[in-house]
Amino acid sequence: MNLKISLGGDILHYLGAVGLLNALSENKVTERDDLEIHCSGFSCIPLILWTYQRNNAYNILSSMWDEASKFFKGSFKPSLSEIGKNFLLLYKMQKRIDLELSKQKLSEFVEKWIPNVEIEEQSRIKIHAFNLEKRQDEILYGNAREVLIHALPYPIDFAPVDGYISSSWVFGIPEGDGIIYIDWYDPFEPRRATDFLLMATFARTASFIKLATEKAKVTVTIRLSGSGFKDFRSISNRFYLAGKEFLEKFH
Amino acid sequence: MVGLALQAGGVKGFSHIATLKVFEECNVEPDIISGSSAGSIVGALYALHGSSEIVYKIFSETVRKFLKKQSTKPEPIMNLEMVIKEALYSLDEFYQFFKELFGKKKFSELKTKLLVVAFDIETWKSFVIDEGYLVDAVLASCTVPGVFEPTYIAGVRMLDGGILSPVPTFELKEYGADTIVASVFEERIPPYTTHMELMLTVDAVKESYIVQNELSVADFTFIYPVNVSWSDFAKHEEVYRNALIVARRVKDEFENFIRR
Numbered sequence: 001m002n003l004k005i006s007l008g009g010d011i012l013h014y015l016g017a018v019g020l021l022n023a024l025s026e027n028k029v030t031e032r033d034d035l036e037i038h039c040s041g042f043s044c045i046p047l048i049l050w051t052y053q054r055n056n057a058y059n060i061l062s063s064m065w066d067e068a069s070k071f072f073k074g075s076f077k078p079s080l081s082e083i084g085k086n087f088l089l090l091y092k093m094q095k096r097i098d099l100e101l102s103k104q105k106l107s108e109f110v111e112k113w114i115p116n117v118e119i120e121e122q123s124r125i126k127i128h129a130f131n132l133e134k135r136q137d138e139i140l141y142g143n144a145r146e147v148l149i150h151a152l153p154y155p156i157d158f159a160p161v162d163g164y165i166s167s168s169w170v171f172g173i174p175e176g177d178g179i180i181y182i183d184w185y186d187p188f189e190p191r192r193a194t195d196f197l198l199m200a201t202f203a204r205t206a207s208f209i210k211l212a213t214e215k216a217k218v219t220v221t222i223r224l225s226g227s228g229f230k231d232f233r234s235i236s237n238r239f240y241l242a243g244k245e246f247l248e249k250f251h
Numbered sequence: 252m253v254g255l256a257l258q259a260g261g262v263k264g265f266s267h268i269a270t271l272k273v274f275e276e277c278n279v280e281p282d283i284i285s286g287s288s289a290g291s292i293v294g295a296l297y298a299l300h301g302s303s304e305i306v307y308k309i310f311s312e313t314v315r316k317f318l319k320k321q322s323t324k325p326e327p328i329m330n331l332e333m334v335i336k337e338a339l340y341s342l343d344e345f346y347q348f349f350k351e352l353f354g355k356k357k358f359s360e361l362k363t364k365l366l367v368v369a370f371d372i373e374t375w376k377s378f379v380i381d382e383g384y385l386v387d388a389v390l391a392s393c394t395v396p397g398v399f400e401p402t403y404i405a406g407v408r409m410l411d412g413g414i415l416s417p418v419p420t421f422e423l424k425e426y427g428a429d430t431i432v433a434s435v436f437e438e439r440i441p442p443y444t445t446h447m448e449l450m451l452t453v454d455a456v457k458e459s460y461i462v463q464n465e466l467s468v469a470d471f472t473f474i475y476p477v478n479v480s481w482s483d484f485a486k487h488e489e490v491y492r493n494a495l496i497v498a499r500r501v502k503d504e505f506e507n508f509i510r511r
Contacts (some may be wrong), residue, residue: 022261087447087450090450091447094445094447095445095446095447096444096445096446097443097444097445097446097448097449099500132452132453132456132458135440135456135459138338153455155446155449155450156446156450159446159449160449161342165453169453169458170456170457170460190372193339193396193397193398194397196396196397196401196410197396197450197451197454199372199375199395199396199410199456200370200396200410200411200414201450201453201457202453202459203370203375203414203415204415204454204457204461205457206375206462207415208457208460211464224370
């Protein structure tokens with residue numbers, strides 16, 4: 001029986017998914033030949049690091065956290081009202097897309113933190129990115145840094161890279177037998193016209209997440225609340241517990 | 252039971268009248284119609300009057316009348332009112348349009364069963380309306396987010412049904428329709444030069460995936476290639492004329508399908 005585990009990735013907090021991988025590893029799940037782990041957006045970072053630099057993946061992610069929270073600022077405060085403020089700002093500024101600048105910034109970030117390794121087609125990690133030109137979700141292979149700069153861009157802070165954006169900002173989560181995702185859609189009282197636009201587009205993503213979780217055999221939801229979710233240790237611990245919960249439910 | 256699902260899409264909704272015309276030319280009547288946004292306008296008018304010609308006459312006359320009145324509003328999505336107000340158009344401004352179309356008619360007066368779909372802001376789910384006053388239901392279904400002020404049904408604010416159910420086929424299936432015909436438009440993903448437009452492009456991609464899923468339960472689909480912005484109501488005649496050509500091209504195929 002194949003085991004396909006899928007992770008969301010629309011907010012920075014998915015860096016903590018290294019905790020989930022540790023939980024799976026403790027139970028030898030990561031040694032299974034039939035395992036595939038599908039990820040999108042930010043969950044791709046811990047997955048690549050854990051696969052290629054397992055011994056110090058946690059330390060790298062922990063060091064990355066502060067810098068990443070400034071670099072990916074639009075995804076660091078996961079609340080619809082915060083995103084609504086950014087959305088409003090985008091509307092006011094009519095900020096133009098700068099394809100080159102976005103690519104350059106993302107390249108600098110991944111070159112600093114991500115090893116220069118190849119992700120083979122037969123690899124058990126599957127990195128999803130959304131091809132806007134072809135309007136389809138794709139699994140990317142090749143140089144890990146190249147793959148990541150295509151899987152990370154999300155519309156509020158970055159332009160698409162070669163026409164690719166984060167799949168998690170379209171579908172939320174790739175389909176899988178087991179799904180682990182952060183539910184951060186907080187109650188939101190729309191006030192401005194832009195808030196209603198924002199609500200409509202997130203409702204669409206929420207409907208895709210619902211479809212994916214209905215198809216999955218097991219879903220573990222991490223509720224994002226409280227101040228504990230501002231430090232990396234708490235977040236990765238929460239993912240570790242989610243991994244344990246997943247294993248209990250799956251068996 | 253033959254169900255007909257009419258897609259949301261502003262002025263593109265005039266294409267659905269061509270679908271209804273082909274139904275008439277094949278002597279077929281839908282047993283139940285579902286619609287979101289503009290689809291609900293056409294569906295409700297047809298369910299009320301039972302004639303595609305009357306639907307076209309009433310809808311186009313009302314559009315022309317309101318186009319004359321409304322001349323100063325700038326393009327939606329490019330207006331600073333969006334920054335401070337709930338919507339570009341207040342309820343008072345566009346309520347009249349729907350009042351003109353439906354007056355005080357109720358669902359109970361309809362000749363054909365009708366499901367009008369809106370989006371419930373509280374639950375983030377589609378909400379099916381099939382009773383009460385038509386004007387309230389259709390108005391709720393047509394409140395394009397950011398453009399029109401949300402309205403209330405059952406004490407809850409509603410938005411455009413096209414958000415989650417652009418082509419309400421699942422709603423027909425749930426009601427018991429065993430043959431589902433859909434009337435839809437070819438997808439057009441808008442280009443982007445700003446981050447805001449990129450968000451809207453991504454949103455349009457999401458809509459196309461929702462439509463794809465909805466069409467997976469449709470048995471026959473009329474597809475109209477409409478290259479017109481949803482808000483360009485001045486082009487309603489052109490949209491209808493072109494749709495008639497497209498619909499008649501597939502008329503034989505439709506007739507064979509429906510008579511099988």
